[in-house]
Amino acid sequence: MRQFHIGQTMVPYEIDWSADRETINLAIDDTLTVTVTAPMEASYDDIEETLEAKQEWLLEKLYGLSEQSGPPYPKEFLSGEKLTYRGREYPLHVEESDVRQPELFFDGDTFTLSVHSYDAPSDHVSVRRKRQAVVDWYVDRAKADLQQRCNRYQSNVGATKITVDVCELSGRWGEYENGVVRLNWRLILAPVRIQDYVVIHELVHSTHSDHTDGFWNAVGSLLPDYEERREWLRVNGRTLSI
Known part of the structure; x- marks a missing residue:
């Protein structure tokens, strides 16, 4: 077993010599x-x-979304279920109300989903409408909360004039490009310490384009336990789903 280092990340690998191959191929197992x-x-x-x-x-495979356990069982958005926010689960209460579209509210202890009477059943149309209301609430909260996290750390990493875009990202939690930090709205489901890891990771890319030693040293100067946070995201990332 040999070792390859990407910054401070140690990647163990083994070599399978083959007389039938003309090129070098990489694969990662469970x-x-x-x-x-x-x-x-x-x-x-x-x-x-x-x-x-x-x-x-390699980094995407090791720490990205593709190698994680499956998402939780699909919700029907009924009273008694729980919704996750910033790493904690809160009970969901569904009540009928005079609303055209389902609306989600949160008082700090309980989520309340107001629905019209025709959205009370659990048919696929009603579930889809209720789910969209929940997603809309999360996206709005993510835009506010993640912007605050970015504002908090920009000066620490020497980043200036950063634009934050909270959106749907496929296969990754964040990315940096030309002064724009894009963050996956599902991060709002994760504990704040995990949000901070992704935020700082992307902000540091404003001064270090690649995952060099200098990049990881800059991340580590702010988050000495960043490897632990990254590992949490690798293991639990697929559970950050609605």
Whole structure:
């Protein structure tokens, strides 16, 4: 078993030499071990160069969404269910009201979903309408809360004139591009310490484009336990779903 380092992240890998291959291929199994399938004539330097070129792919596989456990059982948005906000679960109460569209409210202890009488049943149309009301509330909260988290840390990382865009991101929790930090609205379901990790990660990209030692040192200067937070997100990320 050999080791490849991406910043402070140690990636164990093993080599499967194959006479039938002409190119080097990478694969990751459930134990998060990388298997490098390489032609017999490839050198260790060739393999290291391939791993170097695939850093972003490796990090996405190791810490992204694709390797996590499945999402929770789909909700029907009925009284007695629970909704997650900032890492904590709160009870959901559904009440009939004179509203055209379902509306979600939160008083700090309980979520209340107001619905019209025709949205009370659990048919697929009603569930879809109620779910959209819940998503709308989360997106609105995410825009406010995550903007605050970014404002708090911008000066710490030397970032200026940063625009924050909270939106739907496929396959990732955040990204940075040309002064814009984009954050997945589902982060609002995670504990604040996890939100802070993603926020700081993307803000640091304003001064470090790649995941170099300097990048991880900058993240670590603000979050000494960033590896623990990143691991939490890798393991629990798929549960951040509605």
